[in-house]
Every structure is written in structure tokens, then in C-alpha cells.
Amino acid sequence: MNEQDLIYILALQHVPNIGDIIAKRLINHCGSAEAVLKEKPSNLLKIDGIGKITIKHLHEASHVVEAEKELRFIKENHIKTLYFEANNYPKKLKHCIDGPILLFQSGKVSLQNQRIISIVGTRKITNSGIAFCENLIETLAVYKPVIVSGFAYGTDITAHKAAIKNKLQTIGCLAHGLNTIYPKVHKKYMVDVENHGGFLTDFWSSAKFDRNNFLKRNRVIAGISEATIVIESAEKGGSLVTADIANSYNRDVFAVPGRTTDSQSVGCNNLIKQQKAHLLSTPLDVPYLLNWQLEEKAPPTIQKQLFVELDPDEKIIYNYLKNHDKEQLDIIAIHCNLPVFKVSSILLNMELKGVVRPLPGKLFEVI
Template identity: 40%
Template sequence: MVPGIGHIGAKHLIDGMGNAVDVFRLRKEIPERIPEVSQRVIEALDCPQAVLRAEQEYEFIRKNRISCLSFHDEAYPSRLRECEDAPIVLFFKGNTDLNSLHILNMVGTRNATDYGTQICASFLRDLKALCPEVLVVSGLAYGIDIHAHREALANELPTVGVLAHGLDRIYPHVHRKTAVDMLEKGGLLTEFLSGTNPDRHNFVSRNRIVAGVCDATIVIESAEKGGSLITAELAEGYHRDCFAFPGRVNDEYSKGCNLLIRENRASLLLSAEDFVKAMGWEVSAHSAKVANVQRSLFLDLSEEEQKVIEILEKRGDLQINTLVVEADIPVQKMNTILFELEMKGVVRVLVGGMYQLL
């Protein structure tokens, strides 16, 4: 709530001072601890109205039993935490784990056709059979978003809607019943305070959370321009997998998907089976095998390297995002660990960015 301090600047202050309380309590010591912070920022922190607004919001979330997840909380989505522009606070109401092992988002046009709605239904039905423990994320908007939520509920998959406003309202209002149903198996997530209007720019901001909390983005239908293409672009920037269902070349709401596929910005997707195989979410036949004895010859394996090996032994081939969640190791550090293990001949990279024990 302090004017002029965004998510990245706030995280820099918290990291430099140790915690958010000391950013305010020891404001005058900031120049010594974080010399690069400007005097303008330090003066801006003397902001009684921000504290008053925070107290009002605290009362709102307490009264409505909303979870306030700060950046370093264990329940904060670990995948999102690795994104530079992740919010320092999220508000969540619901009943699911935002750090579930398998999380995907399904997005698309607000003008969904029968083709798009049928894909939502068949894909999630088949996905439930192939990989029962999946969290489905979308934006609770008209079209593909609301169909994805409803089909997830119909197949008893948890589903989370990421909102472009506070938790004091549901927009659009006609989706209120679905939103209430989602609280029982899923939930509603937002970075915005109560009283925030669903303004246009908030939807773009919302899309980065949709992309950041997930392992993969699936675009069902999209015109040549639209919010779902922004989500796909954000997912690519976060080094997440992106998939798109193709459509007929002349169909208005398949042009965006076809474009993503043509430009190699999304993998062509035809079925839930394709998706599960690409993500390595199927039960791997070799996961139950005993580890190769040769690995025990490496006496210089670190504790974290050994931890990664044990996860791969137990789970089989995995992508880096899943390893990050399982091992609770930051993605930058995980990249280094996997590189070292690859150099030692312990793991190899497969097509689709899967890591396999040798």
C-alpha cells in the first residue's frame, strides 16, 4: 500500500532488512543495510494511511476467514515464488493445496464455441482417469475459464479461480454459484485487496499469477489477440510448458492456438494422454526399480543432490518444476544441481525437459 514501491522493490527491502516488520520499524537504518535504496523510498515508508488500510484489510480477512499468504509462508505457492514479479502477499479462500504435485491452467477465449467446451469436458474427464491428483487453475471468466472450472468440479478435480479483484465480490456475478462450489474443492485466489474494482489492467496482472502457480498452461481456444495468449507468453517467460489445441484454419477462435503452435511457442496437444506423457505425470514403469549401484560410487554427492536422486528413484522421470516442489529447492539452485548430476553421469535430460536417472 506504500506509493511507489512495487512487488520487486518490496521483496528487495524485505530481503535486505530481514522481515517486513523491520522495513518499517528500522526505516532509518535502511541506508546502512541497503545503500542502493533511494531516500525517496525511505521517506515513502513513513505512510500512516498505508498502515491504516492494512489494518482494515486484516479485519476483513479475519472476519471472512481468508488466508493471507505472505511471500515466505510455507503455504504460499512455491512455483509462483520463483517468479521475479510474484506478489508479496496473496489472499486465498478455499480448501486445497496451492503446492499440489500437479498443477495446470486451462485458458481461452470468452467466446467459447461448442468445439472448445467439448475439449474442456473430454480432456478433464480423460485426465482424471490418467492422473487423478491434478489441480486445475483458471480465471473464472466467461467462456473457456468457467467451463474449465465446472468440468473440473464435475470430474471431482480441485479447481482454483484467480481473480482480478478482491474477495469481497465475484465477477462476473453470474459465476457466483460455481465460485461457491469451488470453495469446497479448490478455492479463490487473488493479490488484490477488498474494494478493488475488476479494472482492465488487473486482468493482465491476474494472468501472471495464473501462469506462475502452474506447471503448464493449456490454451483451448483463442483469437489472434486475447488474454489467453498473454498468459501463454507469461508462462513461456517463467520457463513453464505451454500447450495448445489446434483448430480449423478459418475458425476465428482457433487462430491464436494455431499461431502459438506454428511459432513453436506451444506444443500441439490432441489429448489428455499426450499431455500426461509430455509432462511425465504418468506412473513410470521404472520408478519402482532399484537404483543403479554405480551411483553409490560417487562419494562427492551433496545432501541436496542425494535428495534429488531419491525423488527420481521414487517418482521416475520428472520435470524441473516438479522437482523444485518435491525437494523444496529454489529453481535456480535446482538448475545447478541437475547440471552437476548430468555432468557426473547420474541423470540425463529427455525430450520435453524430463530428467531421468541413469
């Protein structure tokens, strides 16, 4: 991509009322960002979903002026740009309808490794949460995953530091431009992160700092990852938003369970209870459920308990799955003549007993 192409892409990104979804629609229709900016309004209005308000500011000269300023910042700071139609754009993020049309990258990020997982959670992480996060990353290090997080307080920085300690690549997804860092106290970790990966953002250097940016940033965290792991979370929090986004992208989500009396476990427990996340009780659940394989040997498997007592409904589901290989929850409920909410609860109990296991794609099978 040459500089002139980049200016047009930046200019389109700068237009009010045109987000990433609309921008992609316009580019796909016209062929390029340059073609969009030079197209007649009457022709653009023929595109489905495009109205007068959407393109009201499209042809203002200020967008190109601001794009040229941002390009100078990019060049002066040796920032790499990742365009959504280019080969260097994160492959998994390409499949997300609201993925950014342009990402800015610093450091030595390499996304060729498909074992990319995001680790998120509360900013008020407990000592138990820190220990679990560090043990998780240390255990997974043999699989050489890329560790993604948001470079924020608590869980995020714990994950980044553990990744660096275990010589893994780590990526910080930021809610602001690459001309600053938040929180400022984490500036001391920037060099280590950039030497072991780097930073990604879709915000310009001129973007105003806004807490709503964190929610927008979360789609990048979830989108570039194969799976999202929630370590700890209160009943409400940004990590739950990330988990919901990951689910909407049909990605796997894991949550670490905790005691019902622990405030920082409420969010994780709810994700598991609502069948929005796999129960993560041991680090080896991750490679097992994601079907990661080592070159030397396969990862340890979860063994079924012997002589497990099953209640009548559990036996019905067990016998059905035994004869049908693997199946989705809704289909199990239909064929076993049981309500979906009850099947969801039964499958969770059977999973805890080691009788069934969840699979990617919301499938279940007998162990």
C-alpha cells in the same frame, strides 16, 4: 505469522511505487516487512534499485491504518493469507520474481499436489472448444491434477465446471478482492468451487475494479501451474498473455490447433508456429510430455509411425538426434548447419509425423 507481522506486510503492500519485486528486495535486505517500514530512508537508499521516488511514501502512517482495516476484513471472512516466505505459499510461485508477496485464499485450496495445470482461452469459446476442454479434463482426471483458471466467461468457467464434475480440485484466480465476484452471473458457482478448491487473489477488498487487474492476475495463474493449456484464442487475448508469462517462467505451454479459417484458433496456431507451445492434439499429450506417471501403470506412449518418409533436412536432424539422445533447438541448428527458423519448422513437421517429440526445457528427442 502473527497479526502484527501481517499488518506490517499489508502496510508494505499498500505503499505506492513499491511492487512485489521491490518489496521482496527490501524484505530480503532488511529481514522483514516491519524492519523495512522502520528502517531509515538513508539506509534504504543504499540498496541497489531503490531511489527516493520508490520510498517517498513508505513511512506514511496511513499504510498501517489501511492495513488494520484489511486485517479486520480478513478475520471477519475467515480468509487465509499466504506469505511468500511461508511454507503454505505455492511452491512454484515462489520461483517467480514478480510473484505476489501476499496472497489471499478462500475455500479449501490445497497446493501440495504438484500436478497443477492452468487452462485458459477465449471468453467466446466455441462448442468444439467446450467439448475439447471437457474431454481433456475427464481424461486427465485419473492423474488427479489441480485445475486452475480465472473464473471468467467461456473457457475459464468451462474448465472449473468440468473439474468439479470430475471431482478434481479447482482454483479460481481473481482480478479483484474476495469481497466481490466478477462476472456476477458466476456467483452461483462460488460454493461449488470453494467446496472443491477455492479462490486466490493478491488484491485487497478495497481494490478498485480495473480491467488491467486481469493482466496482473494472469501471472498468478501461470506461476502456480506446472503447465498452461490454451484451448482457443483469437489473434490477441488475455490467454496469450498468460502463455507468454508461463514461457517467461520456463513452464510448459500447450495449445490446441484449429483450422486457419477459424478466428478463435489464430492465437493457438500462432503459439505453435512460433514454438511457444506444444501442439496439443489429444489429452494424453499432457501427461506424456509432463512425464506424469500413474501408480498402477505408466500412461500410454506415443508410437512412432513405421516407414515414415523424411526429406533430406529431416534426415540430417533425425540422424543427429539419434546419436545425441536429446538436444535444444539452437544446438541442433548449429550442429546440423541449418538456420534456427528452418529447424523450428522442420521439427514441427517431424513431430506431426511422429518421428520426434518435444520435452520440457525446450528439448527434442527421437521417438
